[in-house]
Amino acid sequence: MDLQPSEDELAFRNEVRAFVRASLPASIREKSVAGRRLAKDDYVRWTRILAEKGWSVPHWPVEWGGTGWGPVKQSIFLDEVQRGNAPEAIAFGVSMVGPVIYTFGSQAQKERFLPRIADLSDWWCQGFSEPGAGSDLASLRTSARRDGDSWVISGQKTWTTMAQYADWIFVLARTNPQGKKQEGISFFLVDMKTPGVTVRPIQTIDGGHEVNEVFFDDVRVPLDAIVGEENKGWDYAKFLLTNERNGIARVGISKARLDRVRELAAISVYGSGPKMDDPFFRAKLASVEVELKALEMTQMRVISNLRKDGRPDPASSVLKIKGSEIQQATTELLMEVVGPYVLPYEDPEALTNEPPAGPDWAGPAAPNYFNYRKVTIYGGSNEIQRGIIAKAILGL
Amino acid sequence: MDFELSGEQQMLRDNVARLMKERYDFETRKAYQKEPAGFSDSLWREYAELGLLGAPFAEEDGGYGGGAVETMIVMEEFGKALALEPYLETVVLCGALIRHAASAEQRADLIGRIAAGDLRLSFAQMEPQSGYDLSDVGVTARRDGDAFVLDGAKGLVINGDSAGGLIVSARVAGGRRDRKGVGLFLVDGEAPGVSRRGYPTQDARRAAEISFANVRVEPQNVLGSPEDGAPAIERAVDETIAALSAEAVGAMSEALAMTVEYLKTRKQFGVTIGSFQALQHRASDMVVALEQARSMMFFATMSAGEDDADERAKAISAAKVQIGRSAKFIGEQAVQMHGGIAMTYEYKVGHLFKRLTMIDAAYGDADLHVRRLGDRGSLFV
Numbered sequence: 001m002d003l004q005p006s007e008d009e010l011a012f013r014n015e016v017r018a019f020v021r022a023s024l025p026a027s028i029r030e031k032s033v034a035g036r037r038l039a040k041d042d043y044v045r046w047t048r049i050l051a052e053k054g055w056s057v058p059h060w061p062v063e064w065g066g067t068g069w070g071p072v073k074q075s076i077f078l079d080e081v082q083r084g085n086a087p088e089a090i091a092f093g094v095s096m097v098g099p100v101i102y103t104f105g106s107q108a109q110k111e112r113f114l115p116r117i118a119d120l121s122d123w124w125c126q127g128f129s130e131p132g133a134g135s136d137l138a139s140l141r142t143s144a145r146r147d148g149d150s151w152v153i154s155g156q157k158t159w160t161t162m163a164q165y166a167d168w169i170f171v172l173a174r175t176n177p178q179g180k181k182q183e184g185i186s187f188f189l190v191d192m193k194t195p196g197v198t199v200r201p202i203q204t205i206d207g208g209h210e211v212n213e214v215f216f217d218d219v220r221v222p223l224d225a226i227v228g229e230e231n232k233g234w235d236y237a238k239f240l241l242t243n244e245r246n247g248i249a250r251v252g253i254s255k256a257r258l259d260r261v262r263e264l265a266a267i268s269v270y271g272s273g274p275k276m277d278d279p280f281f282r283a284k285l286a287s288v289e290v291e292l293k294a295l296e297m298t299q300m301r302v303i304s305n306l307r308k309d310g311r312p313d314p315a316s317s318v319l320k321i322k323g324s325e326i327q328q329a330t331t332e333l334l335m336e337v338v339g340p341y342v343l344p345y346e347d348p349e350a351l352t353n354e355p356p357a358g359p360d361w362a363g364p365a366a367p368n369y370f371n372y373r374k375v376t377i378y379g380g381s382n383e384i385q386r387g388i389i390a391k392a393i394l395g396l
Numbered sequence: 397m398d399f400e401l402s403g404e405q406q407m408l409r410d411n412v413a414r415l416m417k418e419r420y421d422f423e424t425r426k427a428y429q430k431e432p433a434g435f436s437d438s439l440w441r442e443y444a445e446l447g448l449l450g451a452p453f454a455e456e457d458g459g460y461g462g463g464a465v466e467t468m469i470v471m472e473e474f475g476k477a478l479a480l481e482p483y484l485e486t487v488v489l490c491g492a493l494i495r496h497a498a499s500a501e502q503r504a505d506l507i508g509r510i511a512a513g514d515l516r517l518s519f520a521q522m523e524p525q526s527g528y529d530l531s532d533v534g535v536t537a538r539r540d541g542d543a544f545v546l547d548g549a550k551g552l553v554i555n556g557d558s559a560g561g562l563i564v565s566a567r568v569a570g571g572r573r574d575r576k577g578v579g580l581f582l583v584d585g586e587a588p589g590v591s592r593r594g595y596p597t598q599d600a601r602r603a604a605e606i607s608f609a610n611v612r613v614e615p616q617n618v619l620g621s622p623e624d625g626a627p628a629i630e631r632a633v634d635e636t637i638a639a640l641s642a643e644a645v646g647a648m649s650e651a652l653a654m655t656v657e658y659l660k661t662r663k664q665f666g667v668t669i670g671s672f673q674a675l676q677h678r679a680s681d682m683v684v685a686l687e688q689a690r691s692m693m694f695f696a697t698m699s700a701g702e703d704d705a706d707e708r709a710k711a712i713s714a715a716k717v718q719i720g721r722s723a724k725f726i727g728e729q730a731v732q733m734h735g736g737i738a739m740t741y742e743y744k745v746g747h748l749f750k751r752l753t754m755i756d757a758a759y760g761d762a763d764l765h766v767r768r769l770g771d772r773g774s775l776f777v
Contacts, residue, residue, distance in 0.1 A: 001405060001465050002398040003698030009397070072397070255776055262774060282770030283763075289775045290692070290717045290766070297691030304399050317680075318687050389683050390676035394656050 082252025475646020557594025
């Protein structure tokens with residue numbers, strides 16, 4: 001047992017930190033730090049910078065652009081990129097459909113899609129959830145029927161994050177209505193420009209446009225739009241959701257947000273002095289830091305104990321639960337730091353140069369707090385995670 | 397970072413676990429508790445034979461060259477069994493005071509006797525008014541030639557009634573709460589002028605209120621600088637909190653294991669109560685609380701040897717916060733989910749809960765440490 005980080009790990013951390021500092025465009029960094037929404041171009045620009053360095057898809061196989069880093073280095077990389085306020089990788093491509101394609105896809109699919117995911121030439125979104133299929137995803141009703149040399153997809157997806165930017169969508173659709181509900185599902189790759197695909201925005205409680213409904217109205221796609229075998233889509237979806245949980249702790253994001261809390265608490269003065277002078281506030285901040293430090297250690301333990309059989313480690317449910325709760329706690333702290341000027345609402349979609357009421361750093365606090373209620377709901381709600389722990393860890 | 401135990405560490409764990417399994421079932425523990433000292437004298441001998449009592453000391457001092465990881469391993473197993481012997485007091489706490497303050501000559505003498513099982517020590521540090529302030533020392537040490545004379549009262553000295561020796565913090569100079577001017581003095585438990593009133597504690601141990609009247613301490617029994625004992629005291633307490641974290645994790649994991657076992661066997665309404673989602677989710681929250689605590693046990697263990705006192709104090713406070721909060725949640729929920737049986741004195745879960753509660757209260761509870769941490773600045777550099 002050696003509980004100190006190795007020289008190699010420390011050197012790698014410094015290398016990534018220096019790279020992010022030197023390479024992340026200031027305009028992107030400033031938006032990120034402020035908690036303001038990034039534009040599509042910000043993501044593309046940063047992904048190209050990473051791709052040039054060979055770091056845009058670190059966890060992929062080396063032949064498709066991966067780095068060959070082990071899980072510890074991958075985790076350090078992610079932590080430093082997040083702490084450095086760089087845009088997050090678009091998970092739908094690099095963490096979800098990418099691994100499904102290189103694991104289960106045809107050679108032609110690999111060659112066609114993987115390079116364009118790696119440099120964000122193609123923006124992907126996820127067609128899983130439906131109005132009637134949330135936590136119970138396998139009850140989905142979107143269907144695909146064979147018609148000559150095409151599949152014809154009909155149905156509706158929802159909560160499709162950033163579908164408004166997407167070039168492609170991966171879709172779970174029912175190809176066999178008989179038998180167990182998990183067994184008749186297939187996994188399709190669909191060009192968003194295909195006739196019959198319609199995107200309708202959903203405005204969320206923070207006022208923003210992040211998620212969408214996507215309608216499939218007799219959408220005709222070629223036979224090679226299917227990944228792997230027909231009716232095996234549920235297996236690929238489970239594989240994908242396992243990957244979704246990796247990095248779900250988002251330790252670096254919470255560290256960056258706590259950096260912001262400290263920065264603003266030093267300048268936010270209401271009442272008797274700067275917020276940081278309030279011992280009760282400092283104790284609350286310290287409480288969140290303790291949880292986050294514990295989570296960071298838990299994540300390292302999970303990583304160093306990765307199962308050899310590649311099956312999901314139920315401990316990742318612990319990371320999801322705690323990571324999401326801490327993310328929410330950081331947004332609450334920011335609200336408290338801002339104080340009374342959380343009140344004015346800025347329409348994120350409005351095109352205006354009018355300065356906000358109150359300090360310019362105040363505006364995003366409340367919307368981010370509202371928006372972050374999502375993190376305990378998505379990616380398998382925290383109640384679903386508790387069920388996984390009860391069954392897979394405790395055997396209840 | 398590597399969380400895997402080495403071969404020797406694995407063997408240490410197996411040895412302690414086996415000894416606890418064979419000699420420390422809950423019924424036997426009740427008998428140990430009734431022994432005069434409140435714990436098993438014969439087991440203490442076995443700890444010596446197993447090498448546990450010399451584990452964290454350097455080989456040149458007569459120990460076995462282990463460190464914080466070995467202490468963690470032992471304490472976690474002790475925590476599961478609710479072991480009563482004063483390992484924490486003698487080996488961890490007083491052992492650390494000796495390692496950090498004593499001369500080579502003193503170390504050779506004391507550590508040899510501790511490792512052989514011939515000397516048990518307690519740290520007489522707290523006083524009725526001191527609370528958790530390590531610098532609040534009212535017992536005085538007056539110079540008398542080369543020697544010192546101690547006067548005053550100490551309280552809550554764990555196992556102080558049976559300890560062969562007491563390490564006493566006493567003020568040589570300065571005001572009552574000054575960090576400077578406090579020394580460490582080794583006193584025989586039976587020395588003239590020492591009077592001890594022993595009593596049982598909530599967690600089935602023993603403690604003592606001890607008064608000192610004209611107690612003479614010869615120069616060879618002064619540990620380190622008599623005016624500057626604070627750094628060694630603070631460091632020893634930090635190491636003790638790290639060890640306590642491991643004991644707490646052991647007790648929490650036992651409480652959780654017992655609870656899950658109960659959920660799988662207890663039937664009501666014709667089904668095992670573990671089939672109820674309300675209880676499943678609560679048990680899952682206990683898993684989360686335990687894993688977070690275990691992580692901070694590792695963090696405390698890796699930080700216990702940190703030389704930078706401020707960084708070490710931050711890490712230890714952070715661990716104490718997490719341990720205290722997880723312990724409270726797991727202890728309370730273990731009782732709640734067992735229902736009535738956990739309210740009985742004869743059943744182990746209630747005693748795990750009580751020990752966990754007292755661990756939170758020891759050396760400052762979670763709220764105290766979260767305030768300290770808040771005043772010291774960020775954990776993340």
